[in-house]
Amino acid sequence: MFSKRLGIMAIIVAVSYSIVSAAERSIPKPLPGHPGNIFLAGEDVAVEIPDDGIGEWKIVDYDGKVLREGRGAGRVELGRLPVGYYALVGEGSDTKERKPLSIGVLAPLKAPTPETSPVACDVGMAWSYTEKEMPTVANLCTLAGLNWVRDRFSWKDLEPSPGRLSERGRYDVSAEVQEGAGLKVLQVNHNTPPWAWEWAYDQRGRFPPDLRDAYNFYRRVAQRWRGKILAIEPWNEADAWDFGYHTGSEIATMQKASYLGLKAGNPTLIVGQNALSALRRPTTLGDFHANRAWPYFDTFNFHTYDPFFNYPGWGAAFRAVSAGRPMWLTEVNKPVPLDKTDKFREPTRENLRAQADRLMIIYALSFHEGSDMTFFFYLPEFGKDLQFGLLRPDFTPRPGFLTLAAVGRLLADARPLGRLNVEDQNLHVYAFRAKPDGQIRTVLVAWKDEQPAALNLPVEPIAVYDVLGRETAARKSLELSNSPVTLVLAEGDAAKLDLVPPPQKPDWLDGKPSPVVVQCLLPKKRVELDKSAYRIVRGKTERVPIYVYNFGTEPAEVRLSVKGPESWDASLAESIGIAPGAREMLPLSISVPPAAEEIETIIIEADCGSAGEAVLSMRFLPK
Template sequence: MRGQLGSVGWLAVCLGLAAWLGAGSAGAVAGEYTGMPPFVTGACTHFGQGKGLLDANLSLFTQAGIMAIRDEAYWGGVEQEKGKLVMPESYLTYIDRAVAAGVMPLTILDYANRFYDGGDYPRSAEAVEGFARYCEFVVTAGKGKVRLYQVWNEWDGGCGMPKQFHGKGDPESYVKLLRVVYPRIKAIDPAVIVISNSVCHGDAYLESLMKLGMLECCDVVSLHTYNYNGLDRTPEDWLVRMKGVDEMLRRYSGGAEVPLVVTEMGWPTHVPRGGTDPEESGSFLARLYLLARTLPYIKGIWWYDFQDDGWDPEENENNFGMVRADLTPKPSWFAMAGVSELVRNAEFVERLDAGDPNVWVLRYRYVDGRQALAVWIAYPDDDWQVALRNAAATPAPVKVWRVGDRALDRAWGTRRWYEKGAPTAPDTLELTVRGRPWIIEGDLAAVTVAGLTRREFPEAMRPKNVVLHVPGGAGSATVVGAPVREYAMGDERNCRRLVETARKDVSDLDASFHVTYDRDRLMVTVTVTDDAFCQTFAGEDTWKGDGIQIAFQAFAGDDMPPSTAYTELDVALTATGPFVYRRHAQSGAEPGLLPAVQLQANRDGTRVVYELVLPVAAVDLPPLVRGTVIGFSLLVNDNDGGERKAYLHWGDGIGGGKNPLLYSMLGME
């Protein structure tokens, strides 16, 4: 099968890794990373949790051309008796089997131990020392077999930690830990590569690590870049983000390239909100890996994950895999098999100009001189016919395949017989493509894009694919002077807990609101009851403390915005007084203070009342008349000291990911 990783492929991996490992071992400082391997195709496994059928999984790994697994050896599993470290036999077995199969292991060194700091993050001197001893022990056991180690997984998010510690992984404690662990790992085996914690809470958290000097105590930086549950959810959106991450990292490396790996990324195929059709997930995988090769600082991506963790169609964690729980391949497995050889063994050359930013034609070159083109469309629907012209004197036939399908031989030449009088074009090849990439291999040095034709074929019109926008709820605003309609938010269904101890009942946190309007203004009054008021933040961080967030989307008029457009405000009673910050604008205006909005915020014991007067022009709404309908969402944050622990919401699309399709609708009576 195309993409299989045989002995020759594994030799190339080993040589590339040797070059990587030969690069400077004194930490990720500017100029020390020129020897890294071109790219690693990886996937995450859970052998450390006893999941999967080891040899069968590894066989499917190599058949898909996957070079590396990412798994773990938990601290709590290695040190089950304080002071006594024992490697689990299951870990040693899967490492040995993976190496024998030609698959490179990446071992995560992670999670807390109940004997240290009460099972919290290792912060005390004793806990840091205990974690360092555990790392030394694991690296010693893997010497000569494991060369990639990652120090923690999602420290910032709390993955693998008891619920009471979720979200409490501060950057200062992590860098302190890494400064101790990094040199001790290198002392055991100078050849290993130390990868930093996989940041999952965004690029601002990553930058906070940079400011603390994390580049001085790791070899490679890591991110988890999931975007499946938001608006900017395509591989092309991911590409934009990664370019921004590179710019940020260079500010802390003297402008030098900082090697970056994405140790988790994927589009789960569960059925409810945030799930992705399996075919589209496969297409996104192919596009993700092809786009990653256009960024030289991206050194590898580990798809999360290889195997579904169960059979629940509504649970995202049961549906991340390339294969089902019984190893039945999903479209994403075939997509990986279809692109792995190209992304492993070819280098990116250029993007061909197609005259449309949503038409992607990327050129790659193999060591033997062969070239490949990857062609796809980022539009959500319709077919697009791409005409490629070869200026060579005698164009040679090429291999052509849609990723995941069988390759075919194709000679150059096309004739648009369906257009009266159209001549034969012997130097042209046309392909009609959608979101799944097509690959063309051969002598393509003289190929350019000659034209584009949209061929309307709206799959969304098929009855089975009709998508209705059903709002999360609906309410009414009354005209100024009329009786108001008060909407309660305290129902348990409206509460999202971020920590286990959050919001016992309505005495802890409760809220209600009402909305009135006239032609030019929307008036929103929110009454919050909170047993412990805490707002110590300022500027764009006020959402982390007690306060509200409110969002709008205009529907009416010929200039109706796309469904991704919205306006969102942060509203708080800060130490310096009432505060309104525009986080996002439907009009495209920059984030910042919004003085046009009037806010009165008064606190009386456990009760805070926010009274907002919002000029419609300031929040991108049309003039308001009876019958006007807008998208509307409201969120009340709760922080009793330290961190945000819960929020109430009316509508959705703010707290769990920015998505105006989840707003409720508000009609003007």
């Protein structure tokens, strides 16, 4: 057990650093002109009041305190402001006709962001920003102390025709800009190009029917972006309606082919599991796990948009199928509603504050539940009825961006130590070993649901910060509210706290990837998504197409065996030879008894000799 734990930690550290690291990090500084009105504490703050017919105006802080009053447009010199969020309140604000204008003052980082920090964000750079805007956004990410960022690409854009990658474009620029800023980039694909569809199988929006298309594409992409993109998810939320309607078996099979292609193109690339959605259906997760896909992902990637009381639920569900790999939560949020009466569809002041509070809680809870890298969704403006984003289109911040920067600084390199053992279930205190300002400390994140209550600690904090990262009075006794506070304690003070340990990391499951992949190919109309199963006609014999691929460089001799329920008859050819880069179709004959009603599992196991072992597990629902 001890050696396995060391192995897990070694993988986590290796994956966090990546064998190929991003550009060397230094302490970031704002760009000239301070895009988005983002400043560092200690800098002179100046803003331009727009000439839009404004009359009298006020600049107020997060608590509504007036800093400056004036009239008309022009440049306003505010001098040096403390860390915080500041907003322009002008004539017309009550009728919600004025474009929001805000200022963010961040605490400057005192040390480069650690290479192993779990603080990350989904930025969607290539899809959300022009090439001219990208350096600004990358700079804001570094000021916020982010380690990893998540980007987006479209397969159909990068490979418009078979075997031909597009010329250098926005995806390449995005990768270069973010890597050049010292950020580590995770990329994710969402689609299959039209040329790879097979209409007979209704594959639009789904995985390519011929997995050689996925293998070849990902091999070329990994080669193209080597040293720029350090991690790739081959698909996004494949178990959801919007992204293909796939079974757990199909997700595992696509993962295997994609992993082999990505590693062929760049052996040092971190290959993430094609991220599972927040739906976390037990049927899908079980179906996926039965296909033994764990040798084919370096990180287990997933999403959640759950309310906070459900975090232990998703934590347990995803840990159970993670095979002990590092867990990356690559999308998470609890978005706030837009104010539909506002011309610019900005959330109300109360909801802007709620967004900031929720962000801090999301990072604390996700780290505690075992996320080794948490990517908040989303940095840019996003949402029709809900607001997910932390930056407005002009880069000015919502309060949540200040919170993101507080997390990046105060929870840098955070590792969970546990939660404080308290009787009040509405009192939440989570402890971490972290490196705020480059110093190893015990860091607490604390809040109280419903009515405020006192938190009494056995030790005096070194410092206490509110949700924006503003320093407040450091005392052993604090009144907590639903707005979280961060307490920095001495490194050894964790031993003086009564902590309930965080959930245990699951055991590492051994396994080696095989170049032989086995695939079931049935049309989308046969899928029962909520059951992660294919419909099959009872009382008849059906021939299900099974494809066997050889992604290796040597011929493969494959011996096949089939396991199924005793009352069903399932048979397949016992052996087949496959040339390198080829696939062969074998019909799986299945006879289902007329009275069959329950979902059953059929497993194909492949002994591939020196090429290892492969498995395909499928669930069938008699109809």
